[in-house]
Amino acid sequence: MIASNEHLLVGSMKRETLNLAKQKLLEKCMSSMQTGTQMVKLRGGSKGLVRFFYLDEHKSCIRWRPSRKNEKAKISIDSIREVCEGKQSEIFQRYADGSFDPNCCFSIYYGEHMASLDLVSGTGEEARTWITGLKYLMAGISDEDSLAKPLTLTITWLKQTFTEADKNGDGCLSISEVLQLLHKLNVNLPRQKVKQMFKEADTDDNQGTLGFEEFCSFYKMMSTRRDLYLLMLTYSNHKDHLDTDDLKRFLETEQKMTNVSKEHCLEIVAKFEPCPENQTLGVLGIDGFTNYMRSPAGDIFNPEHYEVNQDMTQPLSNYFIASSHNTYLMGDQLMSQSRVDMYAWVLQAGCRCVEVDCWDGQDGEPIVHHGYTLTSKILFKDVIETINKYAFIKTQFPVILSIENHCSVPQQKKMAQYLTEVFGDKLDMSSIPADPSGLLPSPEALKGKILIKGKKLPPNIDENAEEGDVSDEDSADEMEDDCKLMNGDVSIKKLDNLMKESKIRDREDPDSFTIAALPPTGKHDKSPLKVNMLYFTRSTCTYMSLLPFQERKCYHIYRKKKTMKLSRALSDLVYTKSVGTPDFEAQGGSSGRQVSSMSETKAHQLMQQKPVQFMQFNQSQLSRIYPSPYRVDSSNFNPQPFWNAGCHLVALNYQTEGRVLQLNRAKFYCNGNCGYILKPACMCEGSFNPVAEDPLPGRLKKQLVLKIISGQQLPKPKDSMLGDRGEIIDPFVEVEIIGLPVDCCKEQTRVVDDNGFNPMWEETLVFTLHMPEIALIRFLVWDHDPIGQDFIGQRTIAFNSMIPGYRHVYLEGMEEASIFVHVAVNDITSKVSTSWGLQVHWKYVPLHFCKTQKNIPI
Numbered sequence: 001m002i003a004s005n006e007h008l009l010v011g012s013m014k015r016e017t018l019n020l021a022k023q024k025l026l027e028k029c030m031s032s033m034q035t036g037t038q039m040v041k042l043r044g045g046s047k048g049l050v051r052f053f054y055l056d057e058h059k060s061c062i063r064w065r066p067s068r069k070n071e072k073a074k075i076s077i078d079s080i081r082e083v084c085e086g087k088q089s090e091i092f093q094r095y096a097d098g099s100f101d102p103n104c105c106f107s108i109y110y111g112e113h114m115a116s117l118d119l120v121s122g123t124g125e126e127a128r129t130w131i132t133g134l135k136y137l138m139a140g141i142s143d144e145d146s147l148a149k150p151l152t153l154t155i156t157w158l159k160q161t162f163t164e165a166d167k168n169g170d171g172c173l174s175i176s177e178v179l180q181l182l183h184k185l186n187v188n189l190p191r192q193k194v195k196q197m198f199k200e201a202d203t204d205d206n207q208g209t210l211g212f213e214e215f216c217s218f219y220k221m222m223s224t225r226r227d228l229y230l231l232m233l234t235y236s237n238h239k240d241h242l243d244t245d246d247l248k249r250f251l252e253t254e255q256k257m258t259n260v261s262k263e264h265c266l267e268i269v270a271k272f273e274p275c276p277e278n279q280t281l282g283v284l285g286i287d288g289f290t291n292y293m294r295s296p297a298g299d300i301f302n303p304e305h306y307e308v309n310q311d312m313t314q315p316l317s318n319y320f321i322a323s324s325h326n327t328y329l330m331g332d333q334l335m336s337q338s339r340v341d342m343y344a345w346v347l348q349a350g351c352r353c354v355e356v357d358c359w360d361g362q363d364g365e366p367i368v369h370h371g372y373t374l375t376s377k378i379l380f381k382d383v384i385e386t387i388n389k390y391a392f393i394k395t396q397f398p399v400i401l402s403i404e405n406h407c408s409v410p411q412q413k414k415m416a417q418y419l420t421e422v423f424g425d426k427l428d429m430s431s432i433p434a435d436p437s438g439l440l441p442s443p444e445a446l447k448g449k450i451l452i453k454g455k456k457l458p459p460n461i462d463e464n465a466e467e468g469d470v471s472d473e474d475s476a477d478e479m480e481d482d483c484k485l486m487n488g489d490v491s492i493k494k495l496d497n498l499m500k501e502s503k504i505r506d507r508e509d510p511d512s513f514t515i516a517a518l519p520p521t522g523k524h525d526k527s528p529l530k531v532n533m534l535y536f537t538r539s540t541c542t543y544m545s546l547l548p549f550q551e552r553k554c555y556h557i558y559r560k561k562k563t564m565k566l567s568r569a570l571s572d573l574v575y576t577k578s579v580g581t582p583d584f585e586a587q588g589g590s591s592g593r594q595v596s597s598m599s600e601t602k603a604h605q606l607m608q609q610k611p612v613q614f615m616q617f618n619q620s621q622l623s624r625i626y627p628s629p630y631r632v633d634s635s636n637f638n639p640q641p642f643w644n645a646g647c648h649l650v651a652l653n654y655q656t657e658g659r660v661l662q663l664n665r666a667k668f669y670c671n672g673n674c675g676y677i678l679k680p681a682c683m684c685e686g687s688f689n690p691v692a693e694d695p696l697p698g699r700l701k702k703q704l705v706l707k708i709i710s711g712q713q714l715p716k717p718k719d720s721m722l723g724d725r726g727e728i729i730d731p732f733v734e735v736e737i738i739g740l741p742v743d744c745c746k747e748q749t750r751v752v753d754d755n756g757f758n759p760m761w762e763e764t765l766v767f768t769l770h771m772p773e774i775a776l777i778r779f780l781v782w783d784h785d786p787i788g789q790d791f792i793g794q795r796t797i798a799f800n801s802m803i804p805g806y807r808h809v810y811l812e813g814m815e816e817a818s819i820f821v822h823v824a825v826n827d828i829t830s831k832v833s834t835s836w837g838l839q840v841h842w843k844y845v846p847l848h849f850c851k852t853q854k855n856i857p858i
Helices: 005-016 020-035 124-142 155-165 175-184 191-201 212-223 226-236 244-253 262-272 276-281 286-293 341-348 380-390 409-427 492-500 538-545 600-609 611-617 640-644 659-669 847-852
Strands: 037-041 049-055 061-065 074-076 080-085 105-110 115-120 319-321 353-359 399-405 450-454 467-471 563-567 574-579 594-599 622-626 649-652 676-678 701-712 731-738 745-748 760-769 776-785 788-798 805-810 818-828
Touching: 020 037, 020 049, 020 124, 037 124, 049 124, 074 105, 080 124, 080 341, 105 124, 105 341, 155 175, 155 212, 175 191, 191 212, 226 244, 226 286, 244 262, 262 276, 262 286, 341 353, 341 380, 353 380, 353 649, 380 409, 399 409, 399 574, 399 649, 409 450, 409 563, 594 600, 600 611, 600 622, 600 640, 649 659, 659 776, 659 788, 701 731, 731 760, 745 760, 776 818, 788 805
Parallel strands: 353 399, 399 450, 450 574, 574 594, 594 622, 622 649
Antiparallel strands: 037 049, 037 115, 049 061, 061 074, 080 105, 105 115, 319 676, 467 563, 701 760, 701 818, 731 745, 731 776, 776 788, 805 818
């Protein structure tokens, strides 16, 4: 949990170094993009619009003109998910092949729902300039240090803030514009205090307004951190700076760093201290100390975890694997678009198991879409080519293709042909040594390989037979029959009811991992819907029990066994065999080459009835959990209960942003976001009950002590009705522990009234964890409201990725917003002793000393 000094410095230097040739190319791209380019913007139902596109001066968003949206005609760089060159998007596919030169075409996917901006430039060079420049900017925005940059003091942020505050565009700020800005920034200072600081900053000949440099001075007066200043006083013996001895003592006592040398302290001064006099003296003043604490060195996330840091040589069954459900879908499971671009996005987001639902298409070409629905269709070949292109860009660890095969034998043969031609050696496992125990190889051994998961012919079938029958009862993602839209005879009422009745939501509720509602009693849709034969599962029977008797009599339950024909060519490519829900009693020894796929409801039943057996089963055989078919809105279930049982492939709807994906990102980010997380040792062997009150008796528990000190630049709630004109927020912080049931809990601070800019809480929250290595720590910031509370932002971090000491927690997706905390972890013995090192007791700092220090808020 403790980051070494060398890693911090070397890692930072690597990220900041670019070779000269690349730097010149990027500078040229940035200059050209800011100058602007005339391009054609394609739309679904027209010939396209000629618009002038340019990168704004802050390099924070793309704008275009003319537009009826005026200032809203922009796409922020940090909202861009993917930039694809060529004619890959669905809109490009609508145009004839000869319409545009592919070298001049590119698409920008942005926002939570992956909207696309499809552009055609005049030349291939212009398109290449924009593609290169945008990818560079995206890399900068999403770099692991981006959350930890000293944003409140960066020149870019200040310029953007100044420009937005300059309402009349005269290049300077009046007192009224400054007051409006402070309200937007959630600053509630007395007007007289603001006027006094304004007057002190207004030093040029143009009295009554602030130019940019004067505004920087004003902002510095306003934003000097009282909490950091008092922390500095504690370790400097009330000097206005930290010398190398003071800094060394702070780093070792509070930040728990070891072997801190004087040379390292001088390097910190040289890097973060802006005052030349202090640099000469080798000391760190308040500005330098603030810069250091706001840098990656002061982030709560362990910088070593930005890279792979776990043992990757154990069998696959010892790892959690980042997995996607209905990977091809952009939205809901009934009517949304299917896009090959989704595979590119999820693979680059760290996902290592993607789903491909295959059906017979026209002209003998297999297609991918969600069966029995109105989702759009894409070619299987295009999906495979996209996976091949993006599989190993972010990481070399293996990709698992979860193939749901609903095709006829001829089209299965075509699937096998494409898989072989496109993936080539990536499917060849002949060089991978077999484990004598029958377990799967390790992620390290399978680097660069693609594993096909699907149906496989049984060994008793004649080896010369080109096809054979296999069970289709355990098809891993079969929709419930009452959710199917079949034979094209579908009423609008049916679609509307299915969407409205899908009440499962991604809520801020750690216990919400079961289905919230089946179709409600008495509201069954009686509109016409043609079906050939219904195969009812237990869920469907449950649904029937909710219906009035007169509505049940029209149903007939068929117990006919479902089988399907499987091509030998496709079967031979399958590396891990897909099977259904395990029967622990009938199981005569599990096979490492099998993957048990089950819905969340079946897996939840196993968790409730046989948690120990389920956990032990997962020690040798992979399991995949997918969302209930009733989640027609593509909502997600809580993955944590299934991680608690050691389930490997917990498949989520990556297209549905929210709490669950935030947990998933936090889970997998702690190992370089490579898609594989080593399970705790007790999950890999032995026995324990994940739902017990004392799951690991005799083992030392951990005590997590979190001191929530302050907040910085907390914005108004995103969905605030009055926007920036709304009232200044009243924030509080909630901390949630997500892990084993016995560890799950929430605590919160008091509410601070009328202060989102620099609220002070100074409260300590204490948690006990039985199994911290599987726990996630979730920091949430809320705005207290008389009629409820509004969500402001969150950051979720794996317990093992937190480092001790005074740390900033940067809210996800809000670069300027953070909370300042102190982290301490202790072993719980018979007598608990919490060690904080030196404490900053605000009330004991002499008031007269604070008053003599310029710009320190009292």
